[in-house]
Amino acid sequence: MSSLSGKVQTVLGLVEPSKLGRTLTHEHLTMTFDCCYCPPPPCQEAISKEPIVMKNLYWIQKNSYSHKENLQLNQETEAVKEELLYFKANGGGAVVENTTTGISRDVQTLKKLAEETGIHIISGAGFYVDATHSSETRAMSVEQLTDVLMNEILHGADGTSIKCGVIGEIGCSWPLTESERKVLQATAHTQAQLGCPVIIHPGRHPTAPFQIIRILQEAGADISKTVMSHLDRTILDKKELLEFAQLGCYLEYDLFGTELLHYQLGPDIDMPDDNKRIKRNPIQYR
Structure with a gap:
């Protein structure tokens, strides 16, 4: 898409990448969980x-x-606005908002927050994990799902003219379900046509990111424009992490601030604290 090439599509329109400033790449400003x-x-x-x-x-x-x-994060819009203004005052410029269909994406609220704070907000297209898929979503073919994603980026999401600028976060469970597999294939097909970035929420198992990348590759995705989120709770072994890094996607550590003695969503995962996240940075392994 020549009109979009080299640009960042925010909820307020196209922006030159140089105008973004410091960017948080995985946030949720309004959602239900x-x-x-x-x-x-x-x-x-x-x-x-x-x-x-x-x-x-x-x-x-x-x-x-x-x-x-x-x-219920959707109840705290004013508090979120205050945090965005604090982020801006400390040098922040942009936020990638990863809320997708299934966890109450609200592009109109995102637009309002962008207008009132001056922060560039990029909204995510797509679907969250299978547990949030509607019966209509599960019944869709890969081609129909691709049409949904294309429309959210080219024309607008959720019945509005507010356009998404990335695909994701695309929700994946462990084990991966058939509906999630179709969404991944549709994600790859959309990315192949538009060239936009993809952000993945992997299942809570060390092999989940590997499986997801394989499915995306087989469906024609550009792995160099793909982000694998939540690796700080997914691949904990140093050797496995470096092996995964060789596949060529971005490795994202995005659960900073989540420090739990007992991680309820994955009891077998020993959730690292923020100091361990920093020390586990793959760059320091080399």
Whole structure:
């Protein structure tokens, strides 16, 4: 697409890459995360339904996926606006917003935030994990899914004229489902036609990123324009991480601030703290 080539498509229109400034590449400014609710032990059910107040903060921090209101980020637009302004005051310029269909993408709110803060916001096209796929989504062919992605980038998302600028985050579970496989194939087909970046949410298993890259490659994706997210909770072995890096995609560590003694979404994962994330940087392995 010659009109888009070399440009960044934000919710307010096309921008030269040099105008972005410091960019956060994986954020959620407004979403619902009910799909990841983890019921607490029976003796703690009551606290999971209570409002967020000072006396509950410690429990919520340690059980963040078990508190229902904590999973409703779409309720906190003013707080998000304040954080964007703080980000801007400290040299920030752009945010890639990774909320896709299934977790309440709201491009109109993103446009409003961009207008009110002056931060460039790039919205993501596509679908989250299978647990959030509608029956209509699961029934779609790869060609139909490709049409959806193309439309969200070229014409506008969610019945608006507000266009997405990347594909993703594309949600994948472990094991990968058939619906997710079709979305991955549609992602590759769309990228092959438009040349846009792709951002992947891998399943919580060390082999998941390898499988996803293989599917994308077989469907014609450009792996050099693909980002594999959440590697700080996915590939923990140094040798495996360097092996994965050889495949040529971007390796993203994006769960900074998520420091849990017990990672409810993947009990077998020893979630690193931020110091370990920094020390685990693949560049330091070389």
